[in-house]
Amino acid sequence: MSRPTADTGMIGPVAMTTIVTTDLIGITRGRSFPTDELASYQASGCGWVPANSALTPQDAVADNNPWGAYGDLRLIPDMRTRVQVPNGPDANAPGLDFIHADICETDGRPWAACPRTLLRNEVERYREQLGLEVTAAFEHEFNLGELDAPLSHRAFSLGAQHHAASFGGWLLSALRAGGVEPEMFLPEYGKAQYEITCRPTQGVAAADRAVNVREITREIARQMGLAISFSPKLQEDGVSNGVHLHISLQDQQGNPVMYDPDTSNGLSTLGQHWAAGVLKYLPALCAFSAPTPISYLRLKPHHWSASYACLGQRNREASLRICPTITIGGKSPANQYNLEFRPLDATASPHLSMATVLMAGRLGIEQKLALNATTDEEPDTLSEAQRQARNIVALPGSLGEALECLRHHDELFDALPKPMMETYLAIKTQELKSTDSLTPTELCDHYARIY
Ligand code: GLU
Ligand code: MG
Numbered sequence: 197m198s199r200p201t202a203d204t205g206m207i208g209p210v211a212m213t214t215i216v217t218t219d220l221i222g223i224t225r226g227r228s229f230p231t232d233e234l235a236s237y238q239a240s241g242c243g244w245v246p247a248n249s250a251l252t253p254q255d256a257v258a259d260n261n262p263w264g265a266y267g268d269l270r271l272i273p274d275m276r277t278r279v280q281v282p283n284g285p286d287a288n289a290p291g292l293d294f295i296h297a298d299i300c301e302t303d304g305r306p307w308a309a310c311p312r313t314l315l316r317n318e319v320e321r322y323r324e325q326l327g328l329e330v331t332a333a334f335e336h337e338f339n340l341g342e343l344d345a346p347l348s349h350r351a352f353s354l355g356a357q358h359h360a361a362s363f364g365g366w367l368l369s370a371l372r373a374g375g376v377e378p379e380m381f382l383p384e385y386g387k388a389q390y391e392i393t394c395r396p397t398q399g400v401a402a403a404d405r406a407v408n409v410r411e412i413t414r415e416i417a418r419q420m421g422l423a424i425s426f427s428p429k430l431q432e433d434g435v436s437n438g439v440h441l442h443i444s445l446q447d448q449q450g451n452p453v454m455y456d457p458d459t460s461n462g463l464s465t466l467g468q469h470w471a472a473g474v475l476k477y478l479p480a481l482c483a484f485s486a487p488t489p490i491s492y493l494r495l496k497p498h499h500w501s502a503s504y505a506c507l508g509q510r511n512r513e514a515s516l517r518i519c520p521t522i523t524i525g526g527k528s529p530a531n532q533y534n535l536e537f538r539p540l541d542a543t544a545s546p547h548l549s550m551a552t553v554l555m556a557g558r559l560g561i562e563q564k565l566a567l568n569a570t571t572d573e574e575p576d577t578l579s580e581a582q583r584q585a586r587n588i589v590a591l592p593g594s595l596g597e598a599l600e601c602l603r604h605h606d607e608l609f610d611a612l613p614k615p616m617m618e619t620y621l622a623i624k625t626q627e628l629k630s631t632d633s634l635t636p637t638e639l640c641d642h643y644a645r646i647y
Pocket of ligand 2: 337384
């Protein structure tokens with residue numbers, strides 16, 4: 197296709213493959229080359245610039261980032277992660293073809309501020325220090341098309357489903373082609389709000405898969421000329437878009453270790469330590485999982501998101517939820533049992549947020565932390581004394597507060613690579629400054645266009 201044909205001498209567009217990195221603010225970036233030259237890029241990748249990792253959501257390189265104008269890096273493709281979607285609803289649109297990469301120094305050493313490397317190192321710590329494997333899946337909610345959808349598109353309704361059936365059908369097909377193993381496409385509670393879920397997978401691949409879901413979903417919408425946004429809030433009083441991260445742990449033989457049928461809620465002792473760790477560090481973790489000013493319009497009571505650090509079994513207001521298991525048809529609960537982390541949204545990097553949740557859980561296991569912060573009631577309806585008795589603390593009310601919590605949580609902060617934290621704080625400080633005069637409605641519009 198790329199070369200003149202003998203008979204006509206005409207050329208056509210060359211097929212391209214892109215090597216990508218998904219950065220600290222969850223934006224996927226990269227460089228493309230002719231697909232027929234892929235072999236020459238496999239081993240040493242393509243060039244990259246350190247300060248690219250310091251871009252704010254407003255697309256400015258953050259002042260005071262540690263890199264400035266200096267330095268060169270490589271994006272080294274992880275060939276197992278290639279995503280190819282040959283075609284979509286627009287017959288003239290080029291297919292998707294991209295490969296996730298790790299960011300390395302030019303001599304191949306890992307680069308300290310690469311979020312994918314951070315996650316892989318953490319997954320390896322689970323394997324080497326704890327003898328555990330990590331399985332995870334991200335669920336994504338988003339808004340599609342015009343927000344003033346007709347009244348017939350009622351919450352969870354067949355009408356709303358049918359309205360988006362063509363989109364949904366293409367989406368499921370494209371996700372399958374891209375190796376994402378989609379499960380369900382469903383209308384959600386909000387107007388013009390939908391959700392896409394996919395099967396769990398192991399370790400770093402789970403975060404790569406979250407990126408694939410976002411990019412493929414956006415591409416199908418783009419090809420169909422539909423507005424789309426994963427931003428946590430599109431209207432101040434609207435229904436929020438969450439990302440829910442489901443995690444389970446297995447031993448080296450593949451046996452689930454978070455489950456114990458002899459406890460009241462099925463959570464094993466190890467699972468309790470893990471959950472206690474996540475809850476202990478949660479106010480600081482929010483700096484990564486709810487990382488933009490708009491995230492805090494979502495983390496409020498009665499959004500079914502999360503506003504207190506607690507675990508619940510049948511409680512969608514809890515930050516960590518023990519997911520239901522079913523025994524219908526003789527299914528075994530052990531293999532289904534997982535914890536759902538809810539204070540997460542699509543303005544977060546899947547790799548950075550998953551890595552830091554795993555770190556907090558590992559610290560909980562290593563410190564054998566006791567789990568007190570549990571409730572199946574809505575935490576804001578408990579009295580302050582009841583919450584204190586169970587160690588249930590409120591989550592930060594703003595990005596500024598979350599960053600303060602992070603700065604003061606030495607154990608977590610010090611466990612993260614210094615250049616990565618310097619870059620992250622530079623980005624977030626600048627982002628706060630550039631958005632602080634926006635009203636909630638303006639914030640909604642602003643982030644809807646970015647995410
Ligand atoms: N939309 C809710 C959120 O912002 C989640 C609703 C649900 O449980 O599916 O997280
Ligand atoms: Mg949902």
